[in-house]
Amino acid sequence: MTTTAPPRPAAAPPPPAPPSGLRRAGGFLLRQWRRLTAMRTAIVLLFLLALAAIPGSLLPQRSLSQSNVTQYFADHPTLAPLLDRLYLFDVFGSPWFAAVYLLLFVSLIGCVLPRALEHARALRTPPPPAPRRLTRLPDAAALPTALPAAGALDVVEEELRVRRYRVVRRERDGVAELSAEKGLLKETGNLVFHLALVGLLLALAGGKLWGYEGSILVTEGQRFCNSFQQYDTHSSGALVEGSDLTPICVGLDDFRATYEQDLTASSFTADITYGAPGEEGRPTTIGVNDPLRVDGDRVYVTGHGFSPTFTVTRPDGFSIDDVSAPFLPSDQRMMGSQGALKLPDLGAGTEDQFALEGFFAPTGLTQGGVLTSIDPRPLAPQVAVVAYEGYLGLDSGLPQSVYSLDASQIERGRLTEVGRGNLSVGESLTLPDGTTVTFTGYKEFAALQFSHDPGQVWVLAAAIAVLAGLLGMLLLRRERVFARATGPSADGGTVLEVGGLTRGSGDSAPRFTALTDDLRAALAARAATRAPSGGAPETGGTPA
Known part of the structure; x- marks a missing residue:
């Protein structure tokens, strides 16, 4: 008697190795x-x-x-x-x-x-085959016709192609059927919308990288050229160098501001001349929403103010006539403005430098010795000035604002007050050393901004594409129509099963009902043309 040892149990598979740190990091990413x-x-x-x-x-x-x-x-x-x-x-x-x-x-x-x-x-894939049971679709109908199967499907195909459907004819298990779809442009519009949004981001980024802008205050009669050294403030993209700036100069000839009855500004307009350096300027007029446009560059008016003018006369007869400096508005409604005029050179015989700091009121009113402005229009200009002599610190190597005095020089006693007063146009302030300061009037200045944005055309094109894609998404819908020619009808013709499937919001029943009504009329018209005169309509064959 032979005995056999029982089979040894199969060894259990080894447990899976834990994922490595690199695989875990890859899965997380x-x-x-x-x-x-x-x-x-x-x-x-x-x-x-x-x-x-x-x-x-x-x-x-x-x-x-x-x-x-x-x-x-x-x-x-x-x-x-x-x-x-x-x-x-x-x-x-x-x-x-x-x-x-x-x-x-x-x-x-x-x-x-x-x-x-x-x-x-x-887009390259044909419509899918028709479902096995068309009657289970949301929209379905059975259309009996005297036409044969091939002729009935011919009529359906013609009607659907008129409606811009893509149509495919098939035969499955000996039964002829038809599949059609349209509305793929809805997804195209969706993709155009998002791709245009990407293009918009790229255009904005390109405008920031290769664009630049600068702001400067220009008094009537002055001009500036497009240079970073001349701007009060400027910003530029990371890929912009000084040599990339457009060579153009702009001069301010005249500035006009008009106001409503409630003293709110209604319009700002500036008469300017512009052109390349060394060329005779071409005149034009710009406004707040009407900038100068030159080869993609734009010059805007972003604000305005006043530059009071003074004549400073020394006791020895040395005179600086009608010198001015922009005073920045501290009261945007009434245009009360503060500023400083710095005169580092008052001629031979004096080492002290001279400066005026003060407040300008287009329509001034003095109450309790304090000058205020009661109207933004220059109806009665007045200025309250404080005169200083000493060291302005212009050559100290430290930056300072051109619109105010360096307070540290006053605190250290290097700049000393020598007089103050409120002046109307034509009035003078006489200082202890015999120097006279005469308020001779005012000029207006415009705050101009030069902007260079190479991406603005692309931004416009991308914005239009975004709108077009959005309209395609909202107005189009995905629709599929299936048709199958089945067994003979009561009169020996064909029963045409038609089903519809619509993706998207809204009621699709009225559209499908209109389609089936048109199909019934087209099938009846085709059957009438095929019927022999005086006899019954044909029930077989292929339409000629």
Whole structure:
């Protein structure tokens, strides 16, 4: 008797090795990439971008008006430094705005490109075969006809092609059927919308990288050339150099401001001349919403103010006539303005430098020795000035504002007050050393902004494409129609089963009912033309 040993149990498979650190990191990055490129994430980032742009609309921006930012600091000395640390006066150049911008760009690219490839394949793919049971579709109908199967499907195909459907004829299990679809342009519009949004982001980024702008106050009779050294404030893209600036000079000939009855400004217009350096300027007129446009560059009027003029005469007869300096508005409604006039050279015989600091009122009223402005129009110009002599610190190597005196020089006693007074046009202030300061009148200045944005045309094209894609998404719908010729009808013809499937919102029943009504009429008309005269209609064959 032979005995056999029992079979040994099969060894258990070894447990799977735990994933390595590199694989775990790769899986984590893949999950985060899928989350970033999801459409939901792109929508959230787009909302955050719009939300981040709100402070840029509500608060003054340095790139648009440095004077308004300065005024905000003066009005809110506690809040303004905190907002400045959060980059809220330079929103569109802040790191947090750039982070949202870049994340949105990457999300859209990662979301749209795979969908675009899938849509390209769908455009080349024929409509799918008809379902086995057309009567289960949301919209279905049975159309009896005296035509044979092939003739009935011919009529359906003609009607659908007139309606711009893509049509495919098939035969499955000996039964002729038809599949048709239209509305693929809805997905095309969706992709155009998102691709145009990416293009819009690229155009805006290109405008920031290769664009620049500068702001300057130009008094009537003065001119400036497009140079970073001449601007009061300027900003430029990372790829812009000084030699890239457009060679153009602009001169201010005359400035006019008109006001409503409630003293609010109604319009600002400036007569200017412009042209290349060394050329005779061409005259034109610009306004707040009507800038000068030259080869893609624009010159805007962003504000205005007054430059009071003075004549300073020394006791020895040396005189500086009608010298002026812009006074910045400290009261935007009544245009009360503050500023300083610096005269480092008053001729031979004196080493002291001279300066005037004061307040200009277009329509002045003195109450209790304090000058205020009661009207923004220059009806009764007055100026309150304080005269200083000493050292201005212009050659100290330290930057200082051209619109105010260096307070440190006054604190150190290097700049000493030698007189003060309120003057109307034609009045003079005589200083202890015999120097006279005469207020001779005023000139108006315009705050001009030069802007160069090479991406503005692309931004416009992308915005139009965004609108076109959005209209395609909203107005078009995906529709499929299926038809199958089945068994003979009661009169020996064909029963045509028709079904419809619509993707999107809205009631599709009226559209499908209109289609089936047209099909019934077309089938009846085709059957009438095929019937022999005086006999019954044909029930077989193929239409000629």
